[in-house]
Amino acid sequence: MPVPRLARPLESPRSSPPAAMTLAIAATAGLLAACAANPTIQPVKVPELRPGVPAGYLAPEARPDSVALLPPPPAGDSAAFALDKDTAKLARTQWAKPGSARWKQAQLDADLDFPAAAGTFSCALNAPVSEAQTPRLYMLLRRTLVDAGMTTYRAKDRYKRTRPFVATNTSSCTPADEAKIAKDGSYPSGHSAAGWAWALVLTEIAPERADAILARGRAFGQSRIACGVHWQSDVNEGRMVAAATVARLHADPVFESDLAAARDELNKVRTQGLPPNRDCAAEAAALATNP
Template sequence: MARTYKYKEAIPMQRHVSNCLASLLLLTLINPSEARQADPEQAIPEFRPGYLVGYLQKEDLPNSLALLPPPPAAGTPAFLLDQTLAAKSQALRGSARWELAIRDADLKFPAAAGTFSCALGAPISEQQTPALYRLLRRTLADAGLATYSAKTRYSRTRPFVLNQQPSCTPEDEPKLAKDGSYPSGHSAIGWAWALVLSELAPEHADAIWARGRAYSESRMVCNVHWYSDIREGREVGSTAVARLHSDPTFQADFAMARKELATARSQGLDSGRDCAAEARALAAGID
């Protein structure tokens, strides 16, 4: 989708944000923030109801166009692999794995907050872990927006457009068809979340990384991204996290989130999700 949104300044002295592609990937949520960093205790401005600005200013976002190679060209072995895995993933249509991919497609909060709760072994909510909740909402913007220089340049056609097979979110197909496929923003976001959470809870790192990988693979299951899209999306997510670690506001939220997790564990709070059902769904991978 090539829809353009313009927003007025969210806080005093902010510059106007203009001419940034909005995407269903981010559910047309935000544009790059040039806002000053807010104190962790202050209200964070939104560019669209329910969606917070990120930690990084526009000029500090990783440049995915400089970072990534071009997407695989038609007829190359890499694109043949993309097509082969796309075809295999369609065998999961209608399965529990397909249903999980539908849930993974939803970037809205609070729904998206619980994505990693089972892997983390603790709840993630605005009430129980507010700093962690805020951390995920804001890093969503940073990792997702970092994909856009490459997405805009390459405007790669999405799988469901090329193979004429359904996606897991048919209501979104008209918008997605106009939005570049490479790299995957969901994959950048999910992998960024996985890296941040694995640092907060290293004892659960393997489970968190596995969930982050599966989260990105949900985009293949949904037939909205190619394998190379999600692989390079994870690269962008990793780069965004590396950049975030130099941001003082991110560091402050990170420290508070660590304390919240310790408190949640000491209170014996569980994930609040059906983790057994999630595990069964994840067991059905793409062969």
């Protein structure tokens, strides 16, 4: 599940978590500080993969099997791969040209580091999302990122699909990371899995904002095509992984409890009329060109 500056923030099911995960889903301690500052929030003991790195809700053996769920990626001579190539070309030449607003939005969406990633759905929710203002929701996003992202890795490791910028000898929207992410399988997209998992979870937390949330979740996945780091089929199947992961999460009582707490927390924040912590006008303008 490669992100800017990182090669692989989530470990494969056959290996221990790599150092990159520390950066992609780092810094848990602030949650306790936020709880201490607000006596209505009770500190929650969150399991960790290593000090400062929260675990997901699902044990490795409880995660859906992405190899069993997904077909192999499109063959090189297939109509499906021809569509992948056409979509990538349209992104580079039309709706997400390098330097365009949509390209720049893809760069923002590529960053899965927290706290930056916490505000991804702030505009869609019409509310701020941060460790200080919504600590339970903040941690819910971090933990579900781990679950959705890790679930992609059996298929990633099995197929080791070449990324578009490598196959087409072009540049991505995050050139500093290309040497690292080129070694990480393209299929399915970890970012798309995380973004769609977040969207599905957030529609349950704020159902009245469901259309905006789901549209943002879709656009988050399409940003990977805009960036040149995933094929459309990678993104599509990333969403399938997300749906399977969220369905499985609902059988976990800790997730269910945290979901309810995050819902209550967000409702309280929204009653205060606090603005989102993103530039929503700029985001809307950039995403207006989303295919």
